[in-house]
Amino acid sequence: MRFVIQRVLSSSVSVDETVIGSIDKGYMVLIGVSNEDTKETADKMIRKMIGLRIFEDENGKTNLSLADVDGALLLISQFTLYANCKKGNRPSFIEAGAPDYASDLYEYIIEKCKASVETVERGEFGADMKVSLVNDGPFTIVLDSDNL
Structure with a gap:
């Protein structure tokens, strides 16, 4: 599982020119799922993401978490x-999770995040x-379950 976490001042997502999700201060997170990922993998990734201390405190140090700043998630x-871009110039996506499987895990992640973050929006x-x-900073972090 891969999360690309961007600390944002604001973020929104639109489908067919209609905004379906919008946040102010918090994280905009791109979520990639593979067929090897599980709910346990998702739980670890969520705990790590929510616990990250990447917001600045009063001394300008990245020492505050999402909860400390009342941040939201998109x-x-x-x-x-x-x-996978190893061969040729056209990427292969065979390592990505099958749509039904990935969709179920994506929904699971959203519901788990809602249990600990007040504002959770989605694509x-x-x-x-x-x-x-x-992007605030810009500040971007990539979490990969293979490295947790």
């Missing part, structure tokens, strides 16, 4: 995080989405 499914699995954000 969670976007992103199968292209499993693009639409499999849709052609347009994502806008104001």
Whole structure:
């Protein structure tokens, strides 16, 4: 499982020119799922993401968590995080999770996040989405379950 976490001042996602999710300060997270991932994998990734201390404190140190700043989440499914570009110039996506499996885990992640974060917004699995954000910093972190 892969999460690309971007600390944002604001972010939104649209489908067919209609905003379906929007947050102010928090994380816009791109989520990639493989067929090897499980709910236990998702639980570890969620705990790590929510516990990250990447917001600045009064001394300018990255020492505050999402909860400390009353931050929100915008969670976007992103199968292209499993693009394999080793051969040729056209990426292969065979390492990405099968759509039904990945969709179920994406929904699981959303529900688990809602249990500990007050504001959780989402994209639409499999849709052609347009994502806008104001990256704060910029500050971007990649979490890969293979490295946890």
